[in-house]
Amino acid sequence: MAVTISKVDWQDAEEQLMAIRREVFIEEQGVPEDEEIDPKDPQCTHFLATDENGKPVGTSRLLPGGQIGRMAVLSSQRGTGLGGELLMVAVNYALEQNYSDIFLHAQTQAIGFYQRYGFEAEGPEFMDAGIPHRNMIFNKG
Template sequence: MSLFVRLADWQADHAAIRMIRQQVFIEEQQVPADLEWDEHETSAQHFLVFHNDKPVGTGRITGDGKIGRMAVLADARGLGAGLQLLQFICHFACVEGQQSVYLNAQRHAEPFYAKAGFVAEGETFMEAGIPHVRMTRQLQEPAESA
């Protein structure tokens, strides 16, 4: 099993990003297309996770430290792709000087994010017809090489 994550560029990688989000959010979760694509697409830093050189997951972070649009294709779930992607995004944010990051987690995914160090804050709210909770994670400085 070969998993790797890399930075993605909306212009160069939008076909892969759109394919993954189309399948996960629009087709599986029935999120309306007009809610899925927003004004942050061109300004956010996007990421792609690959399994055996095939794009299977994506996510992004905006300048204010909001992680979002985390999606892994159904046939790649259970491989650790989501956790590897999330860790990569958090490391990127830390290197970029963010002190913390946050996201709006679907309630069913709250345990996944909790395992990655995120803490739920506030009440459940609806987003695209799906229950969510805001979660935050404090970031630590990258360890220096000895």
């Protein structure tokens, strides 16, 4: 299945981005809606993955401080490599923009996934939206 990943503006793609995040975080993972939705989205760089029919199937965002977040792939697309593609599009964009640090807060069950793409866990585990996480830093070297 051919998937296209595009950099999109929040103002233009909010409905598509939120549909994915609502399905993955709120419905599947039980994250409270008031914790999923935050005021940072308009300041972020967003990436949207769409299938060959133009259906939104994945998303990620990059905050101005270099944090990658809200990585979400619909269940029908998991295991296809799309998550890694979305992650690396965000990382490469951050590198092109000369971000000094690139980091994320990974759900602990996903640490191995992020390690495969050059991220290293650091610091203690912490809870976010009732889910255990760890800070991970991208190793540019």
